[in-house]
Amino acid sequence: MTIRYIVEKCKTKAAYSARLQQKGKLNLAQIKEKFDVILETPILLVITVDGIEIIVHNYGELLFKEGDDIEWMKQIAERIYEQGLSI
Numbered sequence: 897m898t899i900r901y902i903v904e905k906c907k908t909k910a911a912y913s914a915r916l917q918q919k920g921k922l923n924l925a926q927i928k929e930k931f932d933v934i935l936e937t938p939i940l941l942v943i944t945v946d947g948i949e950i951i952v953h954n955y956g957e958l959l960f961k962e963g964d965d966i967e968w969m970k971q972i973a974e975r976i977y978e979q980g981l982s983i
Contacts, residue, residue, distance in 0.1 A: 899977045903969050906959070912966070914973035916956035920981050924954055927980040945972050952976060 900917040924941050934949065935942035941952040950972065951959040958976060960969050 899974065899981060901956075901973055901977065903966055903973060911962070912960045912964070912969055914958040914960075914969065916977070916981075920956055922952060922954050922956055922976075922980040923982050924952065924980065927952060927976060930979050931976070943976075950976075952980075956981075 901914050902917060903912060903914045905911075906913050924936070927943070928936065928941055931941075931943040931945065933941055933943055939954050943950050943952060946968075948963050949961040951961070953959075956977075958973055960972075963969070
């Protein structure tokens with residue numbers, strides 16, 4: 897399965913986000929099995945990868961709170977989507 901998404905700078909925040917280009921929901925329970933979770937709510941997780949916080953929304957958006965290494969963000973987005981995406 898090919899996961900189509902885009903990583904770009906947020907228009908409203910000084911951060912980057914990844915968004916699915918297809919319909920899908922993220923299974924947060926599956927994602928929390930593989931990542932370090934800082935905060936958990938019914939609709940989102942805050943996880944940390946390599947010291948960077950990432951907000952994972954159940955509708956598929958990922959918000960990287962800091963950093964500007966787009967290639968790293970794409971690799972992490974791919975891991976998160978592979979772990980939790982249910983189309």
